[in-house]
Amino acid sequence: MTATLPTTTAPPIADRRLLTSTFAILGIVMAVWGARMPAVQAAAHLGPGRLAVVLLAAAAGMVAGLQAGGRLAHRHGPSRLLVAPTVTFAAALALLGQCRTLPSLVITAVVFGAAHGVLDVAANSSAVNVQQAYGRPIMASFHAAYSLGALGGALLAAATAWLPHQVLFAAVGAATALTALAALPVVRSATHLDHSHDDAPTSDHRPARTSRGHTWLLGGLAAACLLAEGAAADWASVHLRSLHSSEAVAAGAYALYSCAMALGRLFGDRLTARYSPTTLVRTGAVLAAVGLGTGLAIGSAPAALAGWMGLGLGLSTAVPALITAAGRGGARTVGTVTTIGYLGLLTGPAAIGALAALTPLPTALALPAILAATVAAAARRALEPR
Structure with missing residues (x-):
């Protein structure tokens, strides 16, 4: 497709x-x-x-x-x-x-x-x-x-x-x-x-009507993706240090995550055109969930670095696809979806910190992997609404 x-x-x-x-x-x-x-x-x-x-x-x-x-x-x-x-x-x-x-x-x-x-x-x-x-x-x-x-x-x-x-x-x-x-x-x-304001004439570019439930679904998935980004920014190096890595190696965890995400986005448009947004987001989210989950389960520094890279590469095209889907409903829908998404970015690291106070750190860091699996499961419903 x-x-x-x-x-x-x-x-x-x-x-x-x-x-x-x-x-x-x-x-x-x-x-x-x-x-x-x-x-x-x-x-x-x-x-x-x-x-x-x-x-x-x-x-x-x-x-x-x-x-x-x-x-x-x-x-x-x-x-x-x-x-x-x-x-x-x-x-x-x-x-x-x-x-x-x-x-x-x-x-x-x-x-x-x-x-x-x-x-x-x-x-x-x-x-x-x-x-x-x-x-x-x-x-x-x-x-x-x-x-x-x-x-x-x-x-x-x-x-x-x-x-x-x-x-x-x-x-x-x-x-x-x-x-x-x-x-x-x-x-x-x-x-x-600009075809998304109130006075826009009827045309093929006029925003489609987007239900409140679909808007919240898009926002929730964006929040899941951005929570993972916040987790990588604030917790990847902490995770590597807990595995007795050097400061340099620990600092490189987020750098590898960022490079993997940038790489995925550089090729994302070409892959989206070839395979469809749904296929790409679902496949990427599975890669993110399996990659980070495996890295946490193995518990070694090389596996952890590979896991954070898998998370960045796997989720690289998810937010662009979600924003595109939100854009069908106009700028107001984009604003709502983006707001919900950033709430995940802002609150995610604190949520992981709270979980880490109750459970071992690798268990708390499983949250982004679980949310990536959720993105994979809900991608079709979000990106291909009836």
Whole structure:
């Protein structure tokens, strides 16, 4: 079975390049912010509890931004939301580097998270429209750009560790804002692809009616996938250290997971077109569940590294496929599905920590494997609704 999409006119190459850079920018900024978090903590003299408040503020802002972004993109079209939130996102990053008190960090973190949320919905909804215009799967390539951007941002932060974090944040923020402003002409020309707002005329691109249950199913599966991503980010290295690995090997666990996910997304569109989204997501989710489960069961460092790589490769195309399915219901559905998904990312690591307090760590880390199996079981119902 081959996944096909209806075409309209010539593929909007400039729009695709714009969105590829937008996804890459999201990855770069978030990686730089996360990698230099200890410097932010030290500059404001924050203990772990107060740092958690800052992170909670950013998460709350992001959830609010995701919901607002869905409504705004539904009403005005997602491409109109690509520039202003990017500039706000960039300015907030630069300001976070200057904050020296908890209140200033909390306020700025809320703005940072909200801009991230709005931009995330706008980028994904615009990606659905551009994919529709191309007439073939390209969503995974956008998410690959995010993964590669995050990898590049992490490398940039490591290479500039000698720089004060406020200088790095200001430089990345300025470059991001200038890139967004330079893209204004392309954004203006991209508005013709916005078919998801209320005033859209009846056409083949008009959003299909999506039931509340189907929206929640898509969101739940996205949450399962992003919980696994959060688990890899926060617990993969801890898992390797518990197996008596060196710090270098432990640190490499998440790097291998990220590289496997980026690799899967780079080839994901081609495989989706050949085998269908359902087949690819189900096969990948089985690989993720079996790979991580086997790595946890064997309990050796090489098996664990292979397991985390299997998790990243197996789930690499799941979120792009779920976002594509959500896009059939318009930007508001994308916003809802993305919000539910990010709740999995934000709460997952804490849930695993709570389980680890009650059970051995490998048992707690079986949660992502179980959820990957759930994704495999529910993929057809989610991606091929009646």
